[in-house]
Amino acid sequence: GDSVTQMEGPVTLSEEAFLTINCTYTATGYPSLFWYVQYPGEGLQLLLKATKADDKGSNKGFEATYRKETTSFHLEKGSVQVSDSAVYFCALRGSASKIIFGSGTRLSIRP
Amino acid sequence: EAGVAQSPRYKIIEKRQSVAFWCNPISGHATLYWYQQILGQGPKLLIQFQNNGVVDDSQLPKDRFSAERLKGVDSTLKIQPAKLEDSAVYLCASSLDLMGGQSYEQYFGPGTRLTVT
Numbered sequence: 001g002d003s004v005t006q007m008e009g010p011v012t013l014s015e016e017a018f019l020t021i022n023c024t025y026t027a028t029g030y031p032s033l034f035w036y037v038q039y040p041g042e043g044l045q046l047l048l049k050a051t052k053a054d055d056k057g058s059n060k061g062f063e064a065t066y067r068k069e070t071t072s073f074h075l076e077k078g079s080v081q082v083s084d085s086a087v088y089f090c091a092l093r094g095s096a097s098k099i100i101f102g103s104g105t106r107l108s109i110r111p
Numbered sequence: 112e113a114g115v116a117q118s119p120r121y122k123i124i125e126k127r128q129s130v131a132f133w134c135n136p137i138s139g140h141a142t143l144y145w146y147q148q149i150l151g152q153g154p155k156l157l158i159q160f161q162n163n164g165v166v167d168d169s170q171l172p173k174d175r176f177s178a179e180r181l182k183g184v185d186s187t188l189k190i191q192p193a194k195l196e197d198s199a200v201y202l203c204a205s206s207l208d209l210m211g212g213q214s215y216e217q218y219f220g221p222g223t224r225l226t227v228t
Contacts (some may be wrong), residue, residue: 005151026199041221042221044202045219046216089153089154104152104153
């Protein structure tokens with residue numbers, strides 16, 4: 001069945017560092033791919049998405065590119081801030097229209 | 112626009128007791144989802160409603176879990192009897208999705224944290 005594997009955390013970085021959180025997927029067909037973020041004490045929010053190969057999703061300085069050849073959707077940000085501290089989930093929506101989430105990566109940014 | 116509302120936010124019960132969670136989706140959203148998020152894991156879909164009909168309940172442990180969505184708006188999720196492994200955050204989400212149509216973004220509520228002792 002469809003599945004998502006993402007980089008285990010926690011990840012701790014200093015402010016202004018470069019961020020990469022790896023995500024790979026297994027799915028039949030052509031899934032849509034998502035990154036969700038969960039800030040402390042808040043609900044899950046959609047951060048960005050891509051619906052077809054080579055699409056780049058971007059929001060709040062974060063980017064991820066849908067790479068079909070490597071079945072990946074890695075999350076990147078050039079310069080992280082303390083306010084980016086959160087748990088990040090990679091997810092896909094496949095042919096069954098159900099969203100499958102990865103296990104989440106906790107990110108902590110040091111001032 | 113008001114978001115997805117859930118209550119209670121926290122609940123502590125003993126095993127074998129029963130518990131119910133309530134969700135009020137965003138107004139006009141046809142589809143409602145209940146997810147279970149165990150600590151350290153991603154959310155797992157328990158049940159999906161389209162209006163007041165069930166679309167997918169393949170991962171709902173039906174011997175102890177039940178859910179309903181009366182009048183296609185609010186929904187309740189019940190666990191009876193609870194087990195220790197039911198300790199988790201229960202998330203409700205809603206979307207505009209209509210059967211066979213375009214898939215829209217899911218909006219999540221803040222969740223209910225259940226602790227079973």
